[in-house]
Amino acid sequence: MNTLTAKKPATSLNLKWLKLAPITVIVLLAVLSPVLGTFDPERVVADPSLSPDGDHFFGTDPSGMDIYSRVLAAAGRNLLIATGAVVLTSIVALAVGLLTGMNESRSGIRAYLARGASRVLDLFDAVPAIIVAMVFVALYGVSPTTLVVSIAIIMVPAQARLVRTEVLRIRGEGYVDAARMSGEGEFTVLVREVAPNASWPIIENASYVFGVAVILTAALGFLGIGLPPPTPEWGSMISRGASDAAVGRWWSALFPALALSLTVGSVALASSLIRTRR
Amino acid sequence: MRARRTLATLAVAALALTACGGSSEAGDDGLDPESVVIVGAAQPATFAYDAGGGGAYEIIEFVINNGATLIRYPYVEGSGGAMEQDSADFEGVLAESYDVSEDGRTFTFHLREGVVSQQGNPLTAEDVRWSFERKFNTEGSSTKAIMAPGLTDPATQIQVIDDSTVSFTLPEAGYGQTFLGNLTVLISQIYDSTYLLENATPEDPYAVEWSRSNANFGFGAYELTEFTPGEEMVMEANPDYALGEPAVKTIDYRVSQDPGTRANLLRNGDVDIAEELLPADQVDLSDEGVISLPDVKTNNLNTIQLVSNKAPFDNQAVRQAFTHAIPYQQIIDTVYRGRAERQTGLLPTTQPGYDDTGLEEYTYDPALAKQMLTDAGFPDGVTFTLTVSNAVPDLQETAVQIQSFAADAGFTVEIREVPPAEVLTGRRDGTFEAYLLRQQLINLAPFYVLDIWFKSAPTSNVSQFFSPEYRALIEGGSLIPDQYGPEANTVWNTAQQFLVDQAPVVPIAAVSPLSGFAERMDGYAWRTDNVLDYSLLTAE
Numbered sequence: 106m107n108t109l110t111a112k113k114p115a116t117s118l119n120l121k122w123l124k125l126a127p128i129t130v131i132v133l134l135a136v137l138s139p140v141l142g143t144f145d146p147e148r149v150v151a152d153p154s155l156s157p158d159g160d161h162f163f164g165t166d167p168s169g170m171d172i173y174s175r176v177l178a179a180a181g182r183n184l185l186i187a188t189g190a191v192v193l194t195s196i197v198a199l200a201v202g203l204l205t206g207m208n209e210s211r212s213g214i215r216a217y218l219a220r221g222a223s224r225v226l227d228l229f230d231a232v233p234a235i236i237v238a239m240v241f242v243a244l245y246g247v248s249p250t251t252l253v254v255s256i257a258i259i260m261v262p263a264q265a266r267l268v269r270t271e272v273l274r275i276r277g278e279g280y281v282d283a284a285r286m287s288g289e290g291e292f293t294v295l296v297r298e299v300a301p302n303a304s305w306p307i308i309e310n311a312s313y314v315f316g317v318a319v320i321l322t323a324a325l326g327f328l329g330i331g332l333p334p335p336t337p338e339w340g341s342m343i344s345r346g347a348s349d350a351a352v353g354r355w356w357s358a359l360f361p362a363l364a365l366s367l368t369v370g371s372v373a374l375a376s377s378l379i380r381t382r383r
Numbered sequence: 384m385r386a387r388r389t390l391a392t393l394a395v396a397a398l399a400l401t402a403c404g405g406s407s408e409a410g411d412d413g414l415d416p417e418s419v420v421i422v423g424a425a426q427p428a429t430f431a432y433d434a435g436g437g438g439a440y441e442i443i444e445f446v447i448n449n450g451a452t453l454i455r456y457p458y459v460e461g462s463g464g465a466m467e468q469d470s471a472d473f474e475g476v477l478a479e480s481y482d483v484s485e486d487g488r489t490f491t492f493h494l495r496e497g498v499v500s501q502q503g504n505p506l507t508a509e510d511v512r513w514s515f516e517r518k519f520n521t522e523g524s525s526t527k528a529i530m531a532p533g534l535t536d537p538a539t540q541i542q543v544i545d546d547s548t549v550s551f552t553l554p555e556a557g558y559g560q561t562f563l564g565n566l567t568v569l570i571s572q573i574y575d576s577t578y579l580l581e582n583a584t585p586e587d588p589y590a591v592e593w594s595r596s597n598a599n600f601g602f603g604a605y606e607l608t609e610f611t612p613g614e615e616m617v618m619e620a621n622p623d624y625a626l627g628e629p630a631v632k633t634i635d636y637r638v639s640q641d642p643g644t645r646a647n648l649l650r651n652g653d654v655d656i657a658e659e660l661l662p663a664d665q666v667d668l669s670d671e672g673v674i675s676l677p678d679v680k681t682n683n684l685n686t687i688q689l690v691s692n693k694a695p696f697d698n699q700a701v702r703q704a705f706t707h708a709i710p711y712q713q714i715i716d717t718v719y720r721g722r723a724e725r726q727t728g729l730l731p732t733t734q735p736g737y738d739d740t741g742l743e744e745y746t747y748d749p750a751l752a753k754q755m756l757t758d759a760g761f762p763d764g765v766t767f768t769l770t771v772s773n774a775v776p777d778l779q780e781t782a783v784q785i786q787s788f789a790a791d792a793g794f795t796v797e798i799r800e801v802p803p804a805e806v807l808t809g810r811r812d813g814t815f816e817a818y819l820l821r822q823q824l825i826n827l828a829p830f831y832v833l834d835i836w837f838k839s840a841p842t843s844n845v846s847q848f849f850s851p852e853y854r855a856l857i858e859g860g861s862l863i864p865d866q867y868g869p870e871a872n873t874v875w876n877t878a879q880q881f882l883v884d885q886a887p888v889v890p891i892a893a894v895s896p897l898s899g900f901a902e903r904m905d906g907y908a909w910r911t912d913n914v915l916d917y918s919l920l921t922a923e
Contacts, residue, residue, distance in 0.1 A: 351643030
C-alpha cells in the first residue's frame with residue numbers, strides 16, 4: 106500500500122467534531138431548563154433531604170428544593186455569566202493589547218501611557234484572582250453583572266498580554282508596511298490589518314477564560330459571597346450540600362459538583378478542537 | 384546475648400501494653416470518666432468578655448466555665464427530664480448568701496470563705512468592687528447599658544463593708560429582680576483584681592487589653608492550660624472552685640467548623656459532645672441510637688426584627704401583614720425537625736404568674752396577608768431585603784423557607800447573607816430592613832426582657848422601635864416591688880399585647896439545644912445562656 110497517497114478516512118473528520126457534543130448538550134440543557142425542570146428551582150417543593158427517587162431525580166436539598174431542577178437552572182445562569190465574561194474580557198483585552206503593542210516602543214505621551222498600561226496589567230496579574238473577585242464583589246455587591254465584570258478584571262491582563270505579543274510580531278510584517286505605504290491611516294491599519302491577525306490568541310484562549318469563569322463563579326458561591334440564596338448556582342449548592350455529604354446525604358453536593366466538572370471538562374474538550382483547526 | 388535481646392523485647396512490649404491500657408481510672412470500655420472531648424465550631428476570639436465580647440456561642444461557653452459570678456439561677460429538675468435553670472430564683476456561687484434591706488433597695492453579699500482564684504489569690508470584697516469599676520470604665524463594654532437603671536454608678540452604689548462583705552444600693556426596690564438577674568450573667572463575673580493589676584499599665588489601667596489574650600483571671604471552675612489557635616484548647620478543673628472541684632477533670636475542646644463533620648465525629652465516637660449541630664443531623668443521630676438529645680424548652684428564640692423606621696416596615700399594617708406571611712410550622716418541621724416550639728410573646732411562659740390573656744399566636748395565612756397588604760395600599764405586594772448571618776446555618780435555612788412561602792403572601796424577599804462582623808456594624812448603624820436573629824436573653828427578669836430590645840441603644844434595638852407609650856408602660860412596671868405579682872404580670876401582659884399588635888419583632892420559635900451527647904455522658908442542664916456548664920458534667 107502506498108501510504109503517501111492514502112486518503113484520510115472521512116469518518117476521522119466527523120469524529121473530531123464529536124468533541125463539541127458534550128458542551129452542545131450542556132448548552133441545550135441550560136437553554137431548555139425551564140421546560141426540562143420538573144419544579145420551580147427557587148421554591149420549597151417537598152420535604153427536606155429526600156434521597157433521589159422518581160419524583161425528585163436528584164433528591165431534595167436541606168430546604169426541600171428539587172436538586173434536579175436547580176442543577177438545570179444553575180447551568181443557564183453559570184453559562185450566561187461565563188459567556189458574558191468571555192465577551193467582555195475579549196473586547197477589553199483586544200483594545201488594551203492593541204494600544205500597548207502599537208505604542209509602547211514609540212516616543213511621546215502615548216508611549217508613556219502604553220508602558221504604564223502594561224505595568225498596570227502586571228500589577229493586576231500579581232494579585233490572586235479570587236481576592237480580586239472578592240474585593241470587587243464586596244465593593245459593588247453581588248449580581249450577574251458584577252460577577253461578569255470581576256471575572257473580566259481578573260482575565261483581561263493575561264488576554265491583553267497575548268494580544269500585545271502578537272501585535273509586536275505583526276507590526277513589523279511586510280503587509281502592514283505595505284498598507285501604510287498605500288496611504289492607509291494609522292487607525293485603519295490598526296483595525297483592518299493588525300486587529301484581525303492579533304485577535305487569534307484570545308479566540309483560542311477564550312475557552313480557557315470560559316472555564317475559569319465557570320469555576321470562579323462557583324468558587325465565589327462556595328465561599329458564600331456569590332449570588333444570593335436561593336438563586337440556583339452550582340458553587341453555593343455544593344457549599345450547602347457539603348455538610349450534608351459529611352453525614353451521608355451525598356446527593357445535595359454530588360449533582361452540582363458533577364455538573365460543574367462536566368461543564369469545565371466539556372469546554373476543555375471543545376477548545377482542543379479550536380486549537381487543532383488553527 | 385540472645386536472652387538479653389528477648390528480655391528487652393518483652394520489656395518494650397510490656398511498656399507498650401501498659402501505655403495502651405490507659406490510666407487505672409479508665410472505664411470498662413477504656414474511656415476515662417474524668418476526661419471529656421468536646422467538638423465546637425470555633426474558639427473564643429477574646430477572653431475579655433466585658434470588653435465587647437459579643438454574643439458568639441463559643442465565647443459565652445468559655446467565659447462561664449473560666450470565670451464565676453456572685454450568684455446564679457439554681458438548677459432544678461425540668462419537665463422534660465433534664466435539669467434547667469429556674470429564672471425566678473437565685474443561689475450563691477462566689478457569694479454564700481445575700482440579705483435585702485427592709486426598703487428593698489440594698490443587697491448585701493457575704494462572700495464564701497476560702498475561695499481562691501486560678502492564680503491562688505483569695506476572693507475579697509475589693510475584687511467585687513474593682514470588677515464593676517473595670518466594666519463601667521471599659522470602652523466597648525455593654526455593661527452600662529445592661530445594668531441600667533439598677534446600677535449606673537458603681538463608685539457610689541457599691542460599698543465594701545469588710546473583706547468578705549459588699550453591698551449594692553439601687554435607686555428603686557422594683558429594680559431588684561432585674562439587678563439580681565444581671566448579677567447571674569457573664570458580664571457580672573468577678574475578677575482577680577490582684578492578678579489583673581499586676582498586669583496593668585498606665586495605658587491599660589484595668590488590664591483590659593492584656594486580658595483579651597490572657598485567660599484565667601477569675602474564679603471559675605476550669606482553668607485554660609493549652610490553647611492551639613484554630614485547633615484545640617484544654618481546660619483543667621479548678622480544685623479550689625467555690626462550689627467544689629468538678630467531676631470531669633479535663634475538657635479537651637476541639638474545633639471543626641463544619642457541622643456535618645462535628646456530627647460525624649460524634650457518630651464515630653471520636654468525641655463525647657458535639658455542639659452547634661444541625662437539627663437534621665441531631666435527629667438522624669438520635670434515630671440511629673448514637674446520641675441522646677436533651678428535651679427542654681429554651682429561650683433560644685428565633686425572631687425577625689422588622690426595622691420600623693424605614694420602608695417598608697415603617698408601616699404598621701405592613702408589619703402586621705408580614706406576621707401572616709411566615710410559615711411558622713413549616714420552619715419548625717423542616718428546618719428544626721420538630722426540635723423547636725412556637726412562642727407568641729418575648730417572655731418565657733414558665734415565669735411565675737405568667738398571664739397570656741389576649742395574646743394570640745400569629746398564623747401563616749397568605750390570603751389574609753395579601754388582603755392586608757392591599758388594604759394598606761400595596762396591591763402589587765412588597766419587596767424587601769432579609770439579612771441573615773452566614774455563620775448560622777439553620778437561620779440561613781429559615782430565611783429560605785420564609786422567602787419561598789412569603790411569595791404567596793405578596794412579599795418578595797431578597798435574602799442577604801452577611802458575615803458576623805457585618806451583622807454587628809449593620810445592627811449598630813441601623814442599615815437593615817429586616818433581620819433574622821437568634822438571641823437568648825440570659826437575664827429573664829420580665830422588665831429586662833421587655834426593655835432590652837427597645838432601648839435607645841441601636842445595637843440592641845435592631846428593630847429601631849421607639850415608642851413613648853410602650854416605654855412608659857414598662858418603666859411603670861419596673862417600679863413594682865413584686866415583679867412576678869399580679870399587678871406586675873398585668874403590666875407585662877399589656878406590654879406583650881402592645882408588641883404583638885405593633886409587631887416590630889416577630890417571634891418564630893424557640894430552638895431546642897443544638898448539642899448532641901454520647902451515651903456515656905450525663906449532667907446536661909439547660910442554662911439561660913444556652914451553653915454547657917462543664918462543672919455539672921459526668922462521664923461513665
